Amino acid sequence: MAARTLTARAALLGLFNHVGYTLERLKAHALGAPHLTLFETIRTEGLQILTQELQIAHAQVGAQAQIDIADDQLDDFASRLSKEVLTLTDDNREHSLYLHFFRKKTLSEFKRPVLRAQLASMRGWIQSLTESEHPSLRALAPELTALIQEADAAVTARDSARQTNRIFRDTGDRSQWVDRLNAARKETHGALSKLPHERIGLPTDFADRFFYRGPKREDHEEEEETVESMQEHIEALREQLEAAEARLAELEAAEAEARKVAETHAAHVARLADIERAAAALEKERAAVRKQIAATAST
Structure with missing residues (x-):
């Protein structure tokens, strides 16, 4: 049986299990020595990929934090504007001035989206505030302009971080490393699988023994959930979701x-x-x- 192809969507730490297992098995058998350098190189490269993945994950989390900060600031501004408009309209939510900004939505409904539709709506407020006949509303225009700029920058950073991650995982360094890992596994398994035909005494499954198949357990024993196994499960579900979409x-x-x-x-x-x-x-x-x-x- 050939070494199975590992999916590039699998959790990186889970993939390292395969690298580390094969390395230990190669070290433990004299016939594995010719393949040690290849897997040591794969491991070294993988550690660099892991560092990149952590950096990309940190960038994504940081970008999401900026999204949430911008959303909070716009929500706060919307609350203050609502209060100011209601002061001007004597708490009349059916007044054309109030409807101009919030339409038929309650304040909580308006603030519910995280940016997106809310950001698009509030971008249009800048001109309305700038040209308003009410001085108290005109005074809010510069603040909103700055908040919209910050929100746009946060969205751009978030989208850029997501795109960097997609490239990294789909076609970039991470994907290429998994390809090299799979190639090394296939090459090594192919070489080791020839040996039982050339040397007496080697079992027919000799090559298979060098490749990780997961922890052995009794039939009645439930498989323990780990962070890595759950990440692999999530990645599989994500693939199914993308196909369904x-x-x-x-x-x-x-x-x-x-x-x-x-x-x-x-x-x-x-x-x-x-x-x-x-x-x-x-x-x-x-x-x-x-x-x-x-x-x-x-x-």
């Missing part, structure tokens, strides 16, 4: 196209009915005119 997009596109075709067909049918009604009216009018011509000719 892609399929959903395909179905939605097909449904939209079918709806468009149906609407076009219905429009054509309606147009045809209009034409047929017009044609019937013309035919009736033509028959009447012919009848009048015939009556005139006979007199």
